[in-house]
Amino acid sequence: MAQAASKTCEVCVSAPGLHYCIDCEEYYCENCKLLHNRQKLSRNHQFQKASDLIPVGKSKCSEHKEELTLLCNTCNVPVCTSCVAGNHNRHTFSKFVDAVAKLRGENETKIRAKTNEANQNIKKIEDSLRSFDNGVESVIKAITNESNMIKRMVDKAVADMIAVVKEQSKKEKDKLMNMLSDAKSLLAAGQNLDQRRKGLVKTRQDGTMVQQMKNLKEEINKLRIKSLPEFPNISFSRKSVAEDDIRQLIGTYTISNCLPVLEKEEQQQGLLYRCVNCGYAEIRPLGSPL
Numbered sequence: 001m002a003q004a005a006s007k008t009c010e011v012c013v014s015a016p017g018l019h020y021c022i023d024c025e026e027y028y029c030e031n032c033k034l035l036h037n038r039q040k041l042s043r044n045h046q047f048q049k050a051s052d053l054i055p056v057g058k059s060k061c062s063e064h065k066e067e068l069t070l071l072c073n074t075c076n077v078p079v080c081t082s083c084v085a086g087n088h089n090r091h092t093f094s095k096f097v098d099a100v101a102k103l104r105g106e107n108e109t110k111i112r113a114k115t116n117e118a119n120q121n122i123k124k125i126e127d128s129l130r131s132f133d134n135g136v137e138s139v140i141k142a143i144t145n146e147s148n149m150i151k152r153m154v155d156k157a158v159a160d161m162i163a164v165v166k167e168q169s170k171k172e173k174d175k176l177m178n179m180l181s182d183a184k185s186l187l188a189a190g191q192n193l194d195q196r197r198k199g200l201v202k203t204r205q206d207g208t209m210v211q212q213m214k215n216l217k218e219e220i221n222k223l224r225i226k227s228l229p230e231f232p233n234i235s236f237s238r239k240s241v242a243e244d245d246i247r248q249l250i251g252t253y254t255i256s257n258c259l260p261v262l263e264k265e266e267q268q269q270g271l272l273y274r275c276v277n278c279g280y281a282e283i284r285p286l287g288s289p290l
Contacts, residue, residue, distance in 0.1 A: 007050065011036075022046045022205065023097075048202065059207040068207045071099040078207035100205045103213040104197070110220050111194045117225045118187040125180045128231040129173065135234040136169045139253050142236040146251055161253075165234075168255050172232040179228070186223060193220055232256045 007017040009029035017027025021036065023045040028036055036042050059068040059078060066080035074091035084093065094102075140162055147158035196216055203209045232255055239251045 018050050019047045020050050022048060069096070070094065071096060071207075071210060078210065096205045096207065096210060099210055100213060103210070103217060104200075107197050107213065107217055107220055108194075110217075111190055111197065114220070114223050114225055115187060115190040115194070118183055118190060121183045121225070121228055122180065122187065124228060124231075125176055125183060129176050129180070132169070132173060132176065132232060132234065136165065139165055139234055139236045142238070143251065143253070146238065165253055169234060172234075172255060176231070179226075182226065186225065190220075190223055193223075230256060 007027040009015045009017045009032050010026045011028060011032040015029030015031065017029060019028045019030070019033045020026070021028060021033075021042075024036075024042070027050060028047070033047060036045065060066065061068055061080035061083060063086075064080050064082040066082055068078040068080050070079050070081070070084065070093045071077070072079045072083070072088050072091050073094055075088065078096075079088050079093070084091075143158060143162055143165070147155070193216060200209060200212060200216070203212065234253060234255050236251060236253050
């Protein structure tokens with residue numbers, strides 16, 4: 001069992017055991033660690049600072065009371081050496097260190113992919129917000145410029161129309177802001193999981209760590225990157241001056257998915273269309289296209 005960092009070196013039994021060999025499960029002083037790394041059989045062993053070691057107990061097999069040292073790939077459970085010849089005969093096995101390395105790689109790859117996708121979504125949303133804001137300002141400016149040509153006769157119509165543009169653009173912008181907030185929350189969740197993944201590096205590689213890695217993997221799998229819908233767009237179209245409708249003098253604006261539908265037929269002037277989303281209405285001559 002891993003003890004506190006105040007252990008003495010288990011080789012020379014004199015100097016402080018400042019380093020812990022993960023493979024040998026022993027404490028080493030500085031000199032004995034250097035000798036250990038020079039030996040052919042142990043030159044690739046991994047060390048941790050004893051002060052960073054997380055105290056954990058060795059897991060025991062409930063049937064054979066032996067230490068659980070392997071992972072049964074067939075049953076996906078930790079086993080002892082006696083289990084290999086018993087209930088798990090002819091199964092395939094992995095060392096904990098190999099299972100941990102595989103899970104660590106899978107978790108790192110999935111987190112990186114999802115955080116990258118979240119970052120890309122955030123950039124697309126932010127770019128769309130800037131473009132949409134510019135479009136809104138452009139439409140407002142175009143409407144204002146047209147209204148100056150009509151002077152006092154259309155002052156009220158201009159004010160009403162700008163109010164509708166701002167109202168509809170705010171709704172669309174609120175949707176984008178909500179999507180941005182969701183994307184940032186998902187990114188934060190992914191970063192938190194990544195911190196947990198990095199923290200597991202300091203944990204002793206045994207059955208407990210394998211379970212923690214599996215739990216982390218399940219939480220990573222729960223992260224869902226939502227598909228982005230089509231972003232809104234706004235534009236302004238100048239219309240020819242019409243004496244029968246002040247709105248016709250100003251022009252029309254469109255926001256994505258905003259399409260006028262036929263409401264009723266005007267006997268004298270044509271067809272009355274009204275947008276089901278924003279309520280904007282206009283009269284179009286008979287036979288004119290949408």
